[in-house]
Amino acid sequence: MSTAAVPLNRKDKSAVTLVEMCSVRLGQTLFGVPITHILEIVGSARPQPVPLAPPFVGGLVHYRGDVLTTVSLRQLLGLPPKDGPQDILVLESSGGCFGLLVDSVGEVLTVSSADHEPNPSILDQRRRTLFAGAYKLKDSLLVMLDPEQLEPMRLGAAQAA
Amino acid sequence: MDELTREFLIESQEGLDRMERCLTDLEERPQDAGLIGDIFRSVHTIKGTTGFLGFKRLEKLAHAGENLLGLLREGKLAANQQVITGLLQLLDGLRGILKTIEAENAEGTGEDAALIARLEELQLPAKAEAKHAVHARAGAATPPGAHAPLAKTPAPPAPAHVVGKNEPVEAVQGLAEAETDPARPRAQATAAESSLRVDVTLLNRMMNLVGELVLTRNQVLQATSADPNMTLLSRRLDMVTADLRESVMKARMQPVSNIFSKMPRIVRDLSQGLGRRVRLQVEGQDTELDKSLLEAIKDPLTHAVRNALDHGIEPPAEREAAGKDPEGTLKLRAVQEGSHVLIEVSDDGAGIAVERVRQKAIERGLITAERANQLVERELLQLIFLPGFSTAAAVTNVSGRGVGMDVVRTNVEKIGGKVELDSRAGKGTTLRLRIPLTLAIIPALIVRSVNQSFALPQGALSELVHVPPGQAATAIEWIENAPLYRLRGKLLPLVFLDRLLMPGVEHRVATERDNFIAVLDADGRRFGLVVDGLADPEEIVVKPLSSVLKTIGLYSGATVLGNADLALILDPGAIALKAGVTMRAEEEAARAADSEVEEEKKNLDYLLVEAAERQAAVPLGDVLRIEQIPLSRIEYIGYRPVLNFDGQLLPVEDSGGVLAAAQGNPDAQIIVVVCREGSRHVGIAVSHVLDVAAGGDLFEAGTAQRTGGVTLLKDRVTGVVDLGGVAPLPATEQAPAEWSQIAETVA
Numbered sequence: 001m002s003t004a005a006v007p008l009n010r011k012d013k014s015a016v017t018l019v020e021m022c023s024v025r026l027g028q029t030l031f032g033v034p035i036t037h038i039l040e041i042v043g044s045a046r047p048q049p050v051p052l053a054p055p056f057v058g059g060l061v062h063y064r065g066d067v068l069t070t071v072s073l074r075q076l077l078g079l080p081p082k083d084g085p086q087d088i089l090v091l092e093s094s095g096g097c098f099g100l101l102v103d104s105v106g107e108v109l110t111v112s113s114a115d116h117e118p119n120p121s122i123l124d125q126r127r128r129t130l131f132a133g134a135y136k137l138k139d140s141l142l143v144m145l146d147p148e149q150l151e152p153m154r155l156g157a158a159q160a161a
Numbered sequence: 162m163d164e165l166t167r168e169f170l171i172e173s174q175e176g177l178d179r180m181e182r183c184l185t186d187l188e189e190r191p192q193d194a195g196l197i198g199d200i201f202r203s204v205h206t207i208k209g210t211t212g213f214l215g216f217k218r219l220e221k222l223a224h225a226g227e228n229l230l231g232l233l234r235e236g237k238l239a240a241n242q243q244v245i246t247g248l249l250q251l252l253d254g255l256r257g258i259l260k261t262i263e264a265e266n267a268e269g270t271g272e273d274a275a276l277i278a279r280l281e282e283l284q285l286p287a288k289a290e291a292k293h294a295v296h297a298r299a300g301a302a303t304p305p306g307a308h309a310p311l312a313k314t315p316a317p318p319a320p321a322h323v324v325g326k327n328e329p330v331e332a333v334q335g336l337a338e339a340e341t342d343p344a345r346p347r348a349q350a351t352a353a354e355s356s357l358r359v360d361v362t363l364l365n366r367m368m369n370l371v372g373e374l375v376l377t378r379n380q381v382l383q384a385t386s387a388d389p390n391m392t393l394l395s396r397r398l399d400m401v402t403a404d405l406r407e408s409v410m411k412a413r414m415q416p417v418s419n420i421f422s423k424m425p426r427i428v429r430d431l432s433q434g435l436g437r438r439v440r441l442q443v444e445g446q447d448t449e450l451d452k453s454l455l456e457a458i459k460d461p462l463t464h465a466v467r468n469a470l471d472h473g474i475e476p477p478a479e480r481e482a483a484g485k486d487p488e489g490t491l492k493l494r495a496v497q498e499g500s501h502v503l504i505e506v507s508d509d510g511a512g513i514a515v516e517r518v519r520q521k522a523i524e525r526g527l528i529t530a531e532r533a534n535q536l537v538e539r540e541l542l543q544l545i546f547l548p549g550f551s552t553a554a555a556v557t558n559v560s561g562r563g564v565g566m567d568v569v570r571t572n573v574e575k576i577g578g579k580v581e582l583d584s585r586a587g588k589g590t591t592l593r594l595r596i597p598l599t600l601a602i603i604p605a606l607i608v609r610s611v612n613q614s615f616a617l618p619q620g621a622l623s624e625l626v627h628v629p630p631g632q633a634a635t636a637i638e639w640i641e642n643a644p645l646y647r648l649r650g651k652l653l654p655l656v657f658l659d660r661l662l663m664p665g666v667e668h669r670v671a672t673e674r675d676n677f678i679a680v681l682d683a684d685g686r687r688f689g690l691v692v693d694g695l696a697d698p699e700e701i702v703v704k705p706l707s708s709v710l711k712t713i714g715l716y717s718g719a720t721v722l723g724n725a726d727l728a729l730i731l732d733p734g735a736i737a738l739k740a741g742v743t744m745r746a747e748e749e750a751a752r753a754a755d756s757e758v759e760e761e762k763k764n765l766d767y768l769l770v771e772a773a774e775r776q777a778a779v780p781l782g783d784v785l786r787i788e789q790i791p792l793s794r795i796e797y798i799g800y801r802p803v804l805n806f807d808g809q810l811l812p813v814e815d816s817g818g819v820l821a822a823a824q825g826n827p828d829a830q831i832i833v834v835v836c837r838e839g840s841r842h843v844g845i846a847v848s849h850v851l852d853v854a855a856g857g858d859l860f861e862a863g864t865a866q867r868t869g870g871v872t873l874l875k876d877r878v879t880g881v882v883d884l885g886g887v888a889p890l891p892a893t894e895q896a897p898a899e900w901s902q903i904a905e906t907v908a
Binding site: 050051054060062066152156 | 369370373613662664704705706707708709715718719720725726729
């Protein structure tokens with residue numbers, strides 16, 4: 001897990017490596033999640049809301065015999081909730097599996113570490129912890145998400161603090 | 162750790178467990194050659210394998226033990242108290258080293274010289290009597306093959322001879338042992354071939370998958386119910402799933418002997434330490450229970466046994482003074498009762514000194530003196546389960562039990578079980594643990610609130626109250642902002658589920674539609690949970706929640722319903738806590754006593770039903786649930802109506818002619834009262850359920866004998882349905898002979 005997370009945060013100049021990213025659309029922004037963290041993509045799901053849960057919890061979904069807690073990326077970024085079904089990335093982190101609710105899942109992009117830039121300093125604190133820099137694509141930016149930071153337990157702890 | 166070592170650890174552990182059982186038995190039957198042989202083999206196997214694996218320290222200790230056991234086996238030494246104590250120390254020593262190997266993959270550097278010296282010392286008396294040795298060796302040296310035809314007859318239990326007095330008998334014993342010896346490993350080998358060690362995680366995974374299959378089946382059944390082509394297939398799927406579920410659940414079952422077998426040692430050690438004389442009786446060792454439940458009751462049970470010895474059974478002198486056998490009896494009993502396993506710990510000790518309990522409860526401020534004086538004996542006993550009570554160390558020394566009884570109760574209730582206590586001064590105390598057979602799949606009622614489904618475990622549900630539209634405003638009364646409902650004349654605190662779940666939103670009591678009150682009993686806290694709607698009861702598979710949702714505290718898990726919806730499982734105890742439904746200690750004690758009284762009264766309460774315009778009564782205690790179903794769900798075996806419930810066939814009794822009357826009307830709904838009759842369930846078809854009422858006794862004129870089969874309900878003589886008269890489902894089709902007789906009883 002951590003071995004995969006390292007190249008996200010550190011720019012390795014000596015060797016250019018190619019990384020595969022799953023692109024995710026949310027509002028106007030294109031986000032990327034390393035495919036090594038993705039177990040499965042569940043299309044058009046309607047999570048079951050959990051009353052009294054922390055706001056970032058997007059609800060529960062049934063996934064392969066288990067009940068999976070989902071995290072709403074929209075809520076985390078302070079965007080208004082979206083009506084209708086959303087796609088779910090099932091992510092694996094050190095704390096177990098969880099789902100990430102996004103508007104839609106796009107194609108898998110192969111990006112080069114040479115195009116990676118760290119988080120700009122003008123980002124707010126919240127986003128700086130969630131994002132792991134960005135890749136410069138030809139006509140847009142691919143904002144990297146750090147799956148470890150999106151883990152519900154960690155978000156819960158951060159919120160409590 | 163390599164596979165070989167792991168295997169060795171598991172096998173040795175089992176061997177030592179067996180040795181422990183045999184040792185405690187040996188204390189009662191010191192001459193039993195079979196027992197000594199068993200113990201010898203356990204130690205011998207360990208010694209043999211350790212040498213091979215290179216565990217020198219273990220080998221040395223096992224060797225010392227083997228020498229001593231060898232003398233016992235040859236009959237040169239009597240299995241007296243000292244020897245058995247020595248062997249138990251050997252057992253502990255071996256266990257200690259095994260534990261170190263398991264943890265560190267090495268046997269550690271501990272010193273066993275003292276123990277080895279002790280074991281050698283115990284061999285001395287035998288060596289002094291060399292002439293017996295010669296004699297016995299002659300017997301043992303006889304080739305076992307010469308006696309092969311005899312090997313099949315088990316050695317008769319040896320009469321209690323004092324070693325050394327009767328040499329010929331000794332020699333014969335040696336022979337008998339040698340004869341049975343070769344036969345035994347053969348029997349064990351066949352047992353080993355037909356069974357298999359399976360990893361518990363694999364079993365858990367299987368259970369999980371079966372749960373998944375149950376859900377999928379539920380969904381398939383719902384989706385295909387309208388398609389006649391699928392009926393046969395889905396019914397088959399239904400049956401196979403039910404069978405598979407049962408088999409996997411069986412695979413997780415373990416006999417209670419797994420924990421009972423630890424008790425003789427505890428009883429032995431404790432009774433010696435406390436100066437008590439105790440005989441342990443164990444019953445129902447083969448009763449089986451899910452592995453996880455077995456683990457969960459291990460500590461409460463040990464606690465109960467300790468309590469019984471510490472505070473229950475008196476010292477021998479005291480017992481003799483009271484005219485009792487100086488040796489006390491501690492009974493452990495396990496028995497399956499329906500979907501529960503009952504585990505009983507009973508002693509014939511002094512019982513609980515109720516007066517001391519009363520005093521102490523007042524001293525500790527758990528109850529007011531005024532209230533305490535009103536409580537009857539049984540109510541006072543319940544005080545022992547109060548959390549504050551247990552910490553009072555002084556009480557436990559003087560009066561009855563008390564150490565951690567609240568912990569025992571909490572642990573047992575955590576797994577959905579119940580604890581009951583019975584005590585009679587001077588006669589003894591009985592503690593009953595009622596444990597459900599399995600955990601993973603529980604019956605639940607599905608309720609609706611805030612436009613979602615929630616599952617309420619049936620275990621906590623005591624009854625349901627329907628508040629029809631328009632009546633909510635009058636039925637629900639308020640003291641300031643506390644809602645209350647008058648349930649049979651008593652005020653029941655209410656909790657609105659929607660208000661609890663959505664605290665920020667303005668709520669008002671919806672009077673224009675139905676409201677339902679689920680009356681819950683969570684650890685003695687009774688309250689009514691107000692929900693918007695009720696759906697069918699379902700067998701749900703409990704799925705764990707992520708820790709971030711567990712911290713909310715209201716939900717004990719989640720489940721997938723038959724319609725593929727997810728539902729959160731509500732935790733009644735947590736709801737009571739969150740809503741502030743608490744009880745002062747005295748109320749709780751009174752309540753607990755109340756519920757016991759209710760238990761007794763249950764048989765006198767009846768469900769008043771109407772079938773074909775005649776009224777009949779069903780004992781309320783036997784009613785499990787009431788189902789409203791479409792007539793089309795009733796199927797027939799021959800001409801007997803049956804109902805298929807998730808693969809379980811329920812015979813439906815229709816002596817009232819309800820089914821016949823509705824025949825021909827495809828949309829007809831009928832009501833089936835599902836009742837418990839002994840270990841089976843039966844259904845009774847009725848047209849209406851009228852009321853619940855207390856029945857009065859009727860006496861035959863002249864004889865003043867209580868009449869059976871009828872009761873006085875609401876001042877009317879009403880027939881009681883004879884559940885026992887419902888004929889069991891035939892294995893092969895046959896007409897029930899008692900048919901007409903049942904019709905009479907219902908009428």
